[in-house]
Amino acid sequence: MQAAETLYMVIPCYNEEAVLHETAARLRQKYTDLREKQMISPESRIVFVNDGSKDRTWEIISELHAQAPEFFSGINLAHNAGHQNAVLAGLMTVKAQCDMAISMDADLQDDINAIDEMVAKYYEGNQVVYGVRNARDTDTFFKKITAEGFYKFMSAMGADVVYNHADFRLMSRRVLEELANFREVNLFLRGMVPLIGFQSCNVYYARAERFAGESKYPLKKMLSFAVNGITSFSTKPLKLITALGFIMFLVSAAAFVWAFIVKLTGHSVDGWSSTLCSIWLIGGVQLLALGIIGEYIGKIYAEVKQRPRYIVAEYLDQNAPSDPDKS
Numbered sequence: 001m002q003a004a005e006t007l008y009m010v011i012p013c014y015n016e017e018a019v020l021h022e023t024a025a026r027l028r029q030k031y032t033d034l035r036e037k038q039m040i041s042p043e044s045r046i047v048f049v050n051d052g053s054k055d056r057t058w059e060i061i062s063e064l065h066a067q068a069p070e071f072f073s074g075i076n077l078a079h080n081a082g083h084q085n086a087v088l089a090g091l092m093t094v095k096a097q098c099d100m101a102i103s104m105d106a107d108l109q110d111d112i113n114a115i116d117e118m119v120a121k122y123y124e125g126n127q128v129v130y131g132v133r134n135a136r137d138t139d140t141f142f143k144k145i146t147a148e149g150f151y152k153f154m155s156a157m158g159a160d161v162v163y164n165h166a167d168f169r170l171m172s173r174r175v176l177e178e179l180a181n182f183r184e185v186n187l188f189l190r191g192m193v194p195l196i197g198f199q200s201c202n203v204y205y206a207r208a209e210r211f212a213g214e215s216k217y218p219l220k221k222m223l224s225f226a227v228n229g230i231t232s233f234s235t236k237p238l239k240l241i242t243a244l245g246f247i248m249f250l251v252s253a254a255a256f257v258w259a260f261i262v263k264l265t266g267h268s269v270d271g272w273s274s275t276l277c278s279i280w281l282i283g284g285v286q287l288l289a290l291g292i293i294g295e296y297i298g299k300i301y302a303e304v305k306q307r308p309r310y311i312v313a314e315y316l317d318q319n320a321p322s323d324p325d326k327s
Ligand code: UDP
Pocket: 011, 012, 013, 014, 015, 016, 051, 080, 081, 082, 083, 086, 104, 105, 106, 107, 109, 210, 214, 215, 216, 217
C-alpha cells in the first residue's frame, strides 16, 4: 500500500450533547487503530459540525478540540442550516485538508467498523463508497415502513437514489471538488453524489439504534425531505399532471356523451348532483396541479436568490491555515 492518506470524518451535530462524548471516544479509538495500521495519515481528523444547537454541543466540541487537537476539529455554523447543509458545510470546509472524507451521523447508528472497509475500497480506486444498511431490525416498525416507502416512492417518482443508503459515505477529494460546483440551494446529497459519477461501490453494514437522545428527523421532516428530493431531482410530477389531465379529458368526454344520450331519451334529471360533483372534482384536480407547479416555482425562487447555503462562524482545526491554536 502507498503512503497513508488523510481522512477527515464530517459529523453533523444538532443538539447531540447526549451522544457526543461516546461518539468521540469510539471514533478516537477507530482513528488510533487506523493510524497504527497505516491506513490513514497522522493529519487525519474527526470534524464535528455544530448545526446551531441549542444545548451544550458546541462547548463539548470545543473541549474535545482543546484536549486532543490531533484527533478532533470543530466547525460552528452561525445558525441551524439543516442536516444536508451541515454535511455540505463540513465537507466543503475540510476539502482542502483531506484526501478523502466520510460523512456520518453523530448518533452512532452507522457502524463505525465499516470505516475500515470504506477506506480500503478507496485505496482500491473507488472515488465514492456508499454505506448501505443491510437490515433495519433495530428501527421501530413505523420508521421501517416509512423509510422503505421513502426509497420506493422516490425511485417511482424519478429521483434515483442508492437503496437504503443515507449519508454515511466516503468521497475522495476529487469528488468533493466536483461537488463544490453544484450550486443548488435545495440540497439532496444522496441524489447529487451519484450524478457526479466516478468509480463507486457499496459497503454493507447493520444499522444500530440511536445511542442516546431523540431522532431529529420526525415524520414531518422526513416527508418534506422526500418532497424536496423528488422536486429537486425530477420533473416526473409535472408529467403525471399531464397524464392526469388527459385521463380527465377522456372521462369528461364519456360523461358528455352519456349526458347527451340521457337528454335525447328524455330521461334527463335535474343534474344537480353531477354538476356539483364535477365542480368539486375539477376544482380538486386544478388545485393539485397548481400546488405541484407552485412547488417548482418555489424552488426556482430559492435558486435564483443564490443565497449562501451555510455560514461558517468558526473553524477549529490544527491543519487549517487559519486555526488560532496551530502549533
Ligand atoms: N442534524 C443536523 N441538523 C438538523 C437535524 C439533524 O445536523 O437540523 C444531524 C443530527 O445531529 C444527526 C444527523 O443529522 O447527526 C441525523 O439526524 P437523526 O439521527 O436525528 O435522524 P434519523 O437517524 O432519526 O433519521
